[in-house]
Amino acid sequence: MSTQKTVRQQADQVEENSIRLDREKAEQVIDALNTDLANLYVLYHQLKKHHWNVEGAEFRDLHLFFEEAYEHAEERADVIAERAQAIGGVPVSGPSNLEERATVEFEGEDVYDIRTMMENDLEMYAETVESIREHVQLANDLGDFGSEEVFRRTLVVVEDDAHHIDHYLEDDTLVTEEAMER
Numbered sequence: 001m002s003t004q005k006t007v008r009q010q011a012d013q014v015e016e017n018s019i020r021l022d023r024e025k026a027e028q029v030i031d032a033l034n035t036d037l038a039n040l041y042v043l044y045h046q047l048k049k050h051h052w053n054v055e056g057a058e059f060r061d062l063h064l065f066f067e068e069a070y071e072h073a074e075e076r077a078d079v080i081a082e083r084a085q086a087i088g089g090v091p092v093s094g095p096s097n098l099e100e101r102a103t104v105e106f107e108g109e110d111v112y113d114i115r116t117m118m119e120n121d122l123e124m125y126a127e128t129v130e131s132i133r134e135h136v137q138l139a140n141d142l143g144d145f146g147s148e149e150v151f152r153r154t155l156v157v158v159e160d161d162a163h164h165i166d167h168y169l170e171d172d173t174l175v176t177e178e179a180m181e182r
Contacts, residue, residue, distance in 0.1 A: 009090055017088035025142040030089030032135040033080050033147065036154065038092050038101035039128045040077040044070050046106055046124060053111045062114065062168070069161045076154045083150045103131055118165050125162035132158060 009015060014027045021029075051066035081091035092101045099106070104127045107120045132155045139148035 011090045011092075013090070015088040017086065019087065019146070021087050021144055023088065025144060026087045026089065028142060029087060029135075029139055029144050029147045030084050032138055033084040033089070033150075034092040034101055035103060036128070036132055036135060036151070037077050037080045037084065038098045039104045039124075039131060040073045040080065040154075040158075041098045042102045042104050042106050043121075043124050043128060044073040044077065046121060047073060050114075050117045050121065053117075054114055056114055058114075058168075065164065065168070069164075072157050072161055076157055079150055080154065083147055087144070087147065104128060115169065118169055122162060122165045122169065125158060125165065129155065129158055129162060 014023055014030055016023060017026060047066050047070035051063060051070060054062045054066060056062075081093075084091045092098060104124045107117070111117075112120070132151055136148055136151040136155060139145070139151055
């Protein structure tokens with residue numbers, strides 16, 4: 001076993017890339033990718049928490065929805081991280097680095113009623129969507145159409161899950177008032 005430790009690339013360093021994206025442009029896009037990567041992991045952890053803690057008459061549907069939603073967040077985070085690496089960057093990682101880098105805020109450790117949890121999720125989704133939209137434009141403006149496509153595909157997934165949460169929060173329900181009083 002080797003005892004020598006060699007740092008191959010500093011976390012804040014951008015190297016030349018094989019797809020010939022100018023280093024200055026790559027730095028800007030990597031910064032954007034890492035922000036959205038961090039946001040998606042904060043969202044992932046909040047959705048996972050809700051998956052574990054959801055209760056009530058709609059438990060099963062919501063439990064399954066949260067699982068699907070956190071899987072979407074993780075899948076898109078992975079694609080974003082791989083893109084950052086492909087254009088010469090180092091994807092942000094580690095809990096404290098992700099939290100520091102994120103522009104969204106985890107709701108905390110307390111367990112709330114399902115409506116409050118989902119309202120918190122919807123707010124985080126909305127903030128994440130705004131960030132990704134800005135980054136779609138940034139990548140386009142810089143001529144990084146590959147990253148633009150990564151952002152666009154992520155945007156579609158995130159918007160779709162936000163739309164589902166919005167539907168869950170509607171007032172209309174098949175659960176009767178009598179059932180809810182029990």
